[in-house]
Amino acid sequence: MFSAFCLTAPNSGSGKTTLSIGLMRLLAKKNAVQAFKCGPDYIDTSYHNTASFRTSYNLDTWLMGEEEVQAVFQDKTKNCDIAIIEGVMGLFDGKFQKKAETKRKIPSIPGSTAHIAQILSLPLIMVIDCKGMAQSISAVVRGFYEQSKEYGLNLAGIIANNVGSEKHYAMLKESLETWNLPPLLGYLPKNSTASFKERQLGLSHIFRTNPNLEKNIDELAAILSEHIDIEKLLSVTQYAPPSFDIPARPIKTSLKISKAPKIGIAYDEAFCFYYPQNIEALKRMGYACSFFSPLKDKKLPNVEALYFGGGFPEIYAEKLSKNTQLRTEIKNFAEDYGDIFAECGGYMYLCSSLKIKSDTKSKTKKETVPAQKVTEQAKTKQYPLCNVFQATATMGNKLRSLGYREGIFLEKPFFWQNGQKTFHGHEFHWSDIELHAKYDPFLEVNQKPFGIRYKNVFASYMHFYFAHLLT
Template identity: 35%
Template sequence: MSHSRAWCPVVLVAAPASGQGKTTVASALARLHRRAGRRVQAFKCGPDFLDPFWLSLASGGPVHSLDLWMNGEADCARRLQQAASQSDLVVVEGVMGLFDGQPSAADLARRFGLPVLAVVDASAMAGTFGALAFGLQHYQPGLPWLGVLANRVGSERHAQMLLDGLREPSTWLGALPRDGAWTLPERHLGLVSAQELPDALARLDAAADALVATPLGQRDLADATQWPRWDGPGLIDPAEPVAPRLAGRRIAVARDAAFCFIYPANLDTLQALGAELCFFSPLSDEAVPACDALWLPGGYPELHAQALAANPAMQASLQAHVAAGRPVWAECGGMMALFDELVGVDGQVHAGWGLLPGRVLMQKRLAALGPQQWDTGAGVLRGHTFHYSRCETALQPIGHSQRPNQAGPTHEGEAVYAQGSVRASYFHAWFASAPEAVARLFLPAEAA
């Protein structure tokens, strides 16, 4: 298929709430066209590490976040424009419900003219489906609309009842039956990552096969009459060049089942800063690779606490790295593993790496969620927080993140800790928001 055309089908997959099946439908649509040999670029609205695993498996490429606040409008525009110029289909998965959050998926759709596909779990409704579809489409004026797809439908008769309830039958894009073959399992932080399931691709193929039978699945990407025209965000300024502050420096990045919450854009930013990247597994490797600095991203240390504690060689290697004064940036799960102890929800105590004093306690209730920004003194890093644990430590924070557009002690977000060459926080940073600040995290104090 030619990629020189002036338009590209774009769809934003949204829903009235979380848990309706957005990820399943967005991934199925991407997989359907990817396995037919077409170029598909997928994105995820807002800060998220889990849904992108599925979208990446389905589309065959990296999945970046699109968030009007965290990325900024210009960054979102550049990413969308580049994707549309290189793809046969662009799929953007929304976040929570269509109008939830500030900014919401609807805000993104309206700003860039992204046609919305609403996925509705219709398993326990009939005529009300039509009211919900109508409300989603018309609640905000000027929302671009593709149509509505019913999910978890019980039978063909049920699907017909749902279609009959639509005020605008032309917006019907089909129904997917309730079927365990493509159900995506969940746990406390959200969906189970695609990497953990040996049958992950089979699940996506089953969902894509089901989508083939729907009007959505039968739309021809090459036929401009079957898709709302999308010409891109218009003229946008090029990104400012990034000074290569990390040139000649090698950064080791932890990446395995315990430490897997990594924005691809963060890796891009480190490379734009001039860093050479290498990857290692704290679960299975015996030592940190030869490097100048270390990034311990978030993930699930609580699910792998026993295995981490059973690898004393890695602990000794990490301690030697810190003893040599080499920088460490640890966020959320990466920070949790640095404390003396990690206590599970069941009360079981696991030994940590002992690089920060204190302990981390898992809990069933969500401890923090939402966008955050941290003024590092060398720039304001934007990002978010999302965790089910708390830490008890004698360390005094060197600073705190803040909620967006708010300041002062009453709006303090996550503590930022420092001990020796270690900097750590529950705060997940979007590196592209302040590259100079990121460079300083990975430079020794005398060079920063």
């Protein structure tokens, strides 16, 4: 018996990630569990990897396209017993489309959990935060149940979060039964002992978690085993995979050499935002991938190209800056026309320096001044970095840009082998970069230049999914 389901919710913050992690660990103890994450998320997948003991993969219909989502899901679920797909935001939240942009009466919503469930025919399990709620759960579920049917979706069951007591749970369950709605499969008690630290991007990346992570995940799994009817969950989510009509897309590479070129991929606590499909695609193209750490390694590996993903260079700025030997090697590699591709945090690392402002707050003790009055003094530290670009990256204290992006290539990076000129990408950053020299852009977004190119170095704030564009 094969089960697969998409764990969704009415909105962000309902407990999808916590439930996903706990269920993955609980079920992975006796089954092969394949994890997925809807949307362009790097953080949650890092937890999935640990909880499920397998690599988690992103699914995003807007970023990847429907066929690619189907191809990835079909390929990665070949040898597993259970597939758990963690949704993104609320069930129907995705890239906004005006009604006039589609001919469908009820349009699909690209990038949404609903769209993923549609094209994969996945049953839905909805997590609802029931703090301060009892009989009203039926009104919430009824709305999502009816709208799900309009989209051809199967809302198969409900899991309640933040349940205060067995009496509270009984009230929730009775309300759903009264209205003949999908069953309540269990709950996560209020004030559960397992906790996960949060920061700007939600959960901290797996590299930065506390040493008790494994213990916390096991505790969470134990709690769920007591409060969720796992047999019923697997029963209502039995899954017969549809036959996807996916055309074969063999890699057509222009790498006509006898020995595979090597690409060095920066991977450590500072640079950890990569779609695993992208790494796999580079290997299929013929690249031999060699991983190195800008934090720890003093020398570059013997490679013909470099790839710097996003991550947290601002957190490790001092340590990155102190590694002068590697910074010099990267600078020389660029000046010698080595191929380099950098996304977001990698773009920051290639700048001349990184500025970070730290706010120190001190409260006055004078009784004549209100206790709420706070004096702020901003201290700025500047860390020298690779100096490939004459530019200064400045870390801000608020989000600078977030969202899907689409545009065209003015010039293509070294590995972009196909003839397609358009691209879909995702942007998310808290920093700004000030250029101190003129550089040509290599992208155009909304008819405006985007990203910069220097010799054979391509860098921007864009995160690309390029696994399906290398044909």
